Amino acid sequence: MGTAEECHIARDKIAENLPNEIVTHIFQYLALRDRLAAAQVCRRWHAVACDHRLSADEVMFFHDNLSQYLPVLQRSSRAFSHFVFKEMELGDKLLDFWDRFCPSLRSLRIQACNLSEKTLVDVLSRCPRLQRLQLSGCRELLMSGRVLESQDDVALLRDTLAELRELSLDSNRYLSDALFNRFVAIAPALEGLSLAGCPVSFHVGLCKRFYPHTDARPLASESLLTFDNVLRLVAARAGLVRRLDLGHTLLDNVALERLCRVPGLRLEALRACNCEQVNNAAVMALVELQPGLARLDLSRCSRVTDHALLAVCARMHALVSLNLRCCGGVTNLGVAQLSRLVSLEELDLSQCRLLTGEGVARALCPAMNTRLRELRLTGLELDEATACLLAESLPALTLLDLGFCFNAVTDRSLQAVCRHQRRLRTLVLAECNKVTDAGLTGMGVGEPAQPSEPAQPSEDVRVRLLSVRNGERLADPFHKISLRSKAEQEIVDDAKLKTLVSEVCEQQYVRTDDSLANLAGLRHLNLCGCNRITDVSLKHAFSFLELRHINLSKCHQVTETGMRSLAANNPSIEELIMNNCYVSDEAMICFVRHSPRLRHLELQHCEELTDAVLDALGESCGCLKHLDVSYCGKMSPEAAERLRARLPGLSLVRAASLHVQAAGWDFIPPPPPTPLSGLRRLFRR
Structure with missing residues (x-):
């Protein structure tokens, strides 16, 4: 027996003899799809994968129809804790379903569903371990105003929902003071409350109209939701309430200051997204009265300026998450003080149009920052030097969003990110069209990797590598003077660059530390609009075992060769977005046949694709749940219907504007006839 075979048998015996506790611990590091695949290896691993400790964070999402899943769920021995x-x-008709899963339910989200008042009470009365409840956009439930009308129901649910900590009633236009009071009454241990998008009335005169006697309020209004009523209940629970969400309401500085002055209230998180009435005075009152905030969301608050941000940086030293997206009044002066927030882990400065690279560098790069985990800088006026400095100074980032930073994201800055950001899980470079194959493959920077000792390139290739590295145009030895236009010259240069990078990659003159492949743990990658990327990058730089979501929309130079390499080297892809691409049938068929885990696919405006792609999806992608083939002119509605029949789990097929190829309909319909009144005016002229 050979040595290699003996080692293989020994490894198999070790795997078989591992205790279940160790296998369970190993499974905790696997993603959901990986655990499902491992559960099919043997019965023992299947039993381990069904352990309640592994399924504690799994969310069951149902959309539009539940009947097809009921038989499978009823036969399942697993206890799921989160439903949407x-x-x-x-x-x-779902009483058996509720009896089966409600006792172990920890979170329940009901969004835009049709259910009666009695059904809601019956469901909640079966959930003694429920910790989070979200009722979003439930118009039919709240329209009558009779939900939880019975005091007996309220008392029953108050005793049952003793562990309920989070209550979200967002986007309910029929929510009133009376209904709000009833929902709060069934949650005696409430810590988090969300009224985002609800019609909360902050106007004092309107409140006085419905509550003329301020001393006593015997009956809550059944037609209006007032901030005074919300504030009264928050004050009654001041010792418990820690998180509030009043986003997308008319919250103003007076109301926010009144909220902050509630005796005994110690907020940990406040979300005031898109509250356009919030200004500097409100934020300063918040800073003074609630300095212990850990999470603050002021996104799209256009009246917030540097004065408010300076106050936040001076007092809120415990802040962990700060969102200032679309705060147009924030400039470099205020952002520069963000370095004082030493506990900050999440920061969003996207679309703050007055910020420049200088302010961002002073805020985030005065020294090495190992705490910041997520950074979003979409649409800022940054430069290449700032992007490189960010990559070097923030080594602990797991999410980096530099989308629409046209001047900052170049080959050089991208290679700096690949060299220093080893922990990245999400990278967004949308519309950064200066990125080329040279940056993604890491060519032209440094010396070749020492361990492998690849062959050295020729002197001519070395000169051209240095030209690419320095951003110079590739020289043409035969034509010193070009009569091409600027656009034509860019096309020629891109073609030469593709040839050069391919040649260098084949010679293995690539330093992996500067290649995108260095980000081994990458899971989400957005390269939408990076139209200079070709098959060379997909072949030599895209190799990720954990990559699940990738966006290659408007990458017009990707062909069958690149798609074949993408599928072969990235076995975990579940979501692919390739809108507005010139990809062919052969390329997509090759990809889908090697991507059995594919669940989400978008192919809008891919005009070269035909019904053959839909047939291949039906044969190879049994896990597909979402498909968008809008404006694919060569696909027929009949093929889309065949796919839907073949994949009953396909919840959505958007087939808008598909070309109709049925007999007698393969023509452009004529315009509608001109009205008689229009003809009369035409003849009069």
């Missing part, structure tokens, strides 16, 4: 229902009818 969207745009469904939840009636009495």
Whole structure:
């Protein structure tokens, strides 16, 4: 027996003899899809994968129809703890389902569903371990105003939901003071409350109209939701309430200051997204009265300026997350003080149009920062030097968003990111069209990798590498003077660059530390609009075992060769977005046949694709749940229907504007006839 075979058998025996506790611990590091695949290896691993400790964070999402999943769920021996229902009818036919899963339920989200008042009480009365409840956009439930009308129901649910900590009633236009009071009454241990998008009335005169007697309020209004009523209940629970979400409401500085002055209230998180009435005075009052905030969201608050940000940086030293997206009044002066927030882990400065690279560098790069985990800088006026400095100074980032930073993201800055950001899980470079194959493959920077000792390139290739590295145009030895236009010259240069990078990659003159492949743990990658990327990058730089979501929209130079390499080297892809691409049938068929885990696919405006792609999806992608083939002119509605019939789990097929190829309909319909009144005016002229 050979040595290699003996080692293989020894490894198999070790795997078989591992205790279940160790296998369970190993499975905790696997993603959900990986655990599902491992559960099919043997019965023992299947039993381990069903351990409740592994499924504690799994969320069951149902959209539009539940009947096809009921038999499978009823036979399952697993106990699921989190359910989401969207745009469904939840009636009495699901009583067995509720009896089966409600006792172990920890979170329940009901979004835009049709259910009666009695059904809601029956469901909640079966959930003694529920910790989070979200009722979003439930118009039919709240329209009558009779939900939880019975005091007996309220008392029953108050005793049952003793562990309920989070209550979200966002986007409910029929929510009133009376309904709000009833929902709060069934949550005696409430810590987090969300009223985002609800019609909360902050106007004092309107409140006085419905509550003329301020001393006593015997009955809550059944037609209006007032901030005074919300504030009164928050004051009654001041010792417990820690998180509030009043985003997308008319929250103003007076209301926010009144909220902050509630005796005993110690907020940890406040979300005031898109509250355009919030200004500097409100933020300064918040800083003075609630300095212990850990999470603050002021995105799209256009009246917030540097004065408010300076106050935040001076007092809120415990801040962990700060969102200032689309705060147009914030400039370099205020952002420069962000370095004082030593506990900051998440920062969003996207679309703050007055910020420049100088302010961002002073804020985030005065020294090495190992705490910041997520950074979003979409649409800022940054430069290449700032992007390189950010990559060097923030080594602990797991999310980096530099989308629409046209001047900052170049080959050089991208290679700096690949060299220093080893922990990145999400990278967004949308519309950064200066990125080329040279940056993604890491060619032209430094010396060849020492361990492998690849062959040295020729002197001519070395000169051209240095030209690419320095950003110079590739020289043409035969034509000293070019009569091409600027656009034509760019096309010629891109073609030469593709040839050069391919040649260098084949010679293995690539330093992996500067290649995108260095980000071994990457899971989400957005390269939408990076139209200078070709098959060379997909072949030599895209190799990620954990990559699940990738966006290659408007990458017009990707062909069958690149798609074949993408599928072969990235086995975990679940979501692919390739809108507005010139990809062919052969390329997509090759990809889908090697991507059995594919669940989400978008191919809008891919005009070269035909019904053959839909047939290949039906044969190879049994896990597909979402498909968008809008404006694919060579696909027929009949093929889309065949795919839907073949994949009953396909919840959505958007087939808008598909070309109709049925007999007698393969023509452009004529315009509608001109009205008689229009003809009369035409003849009069």
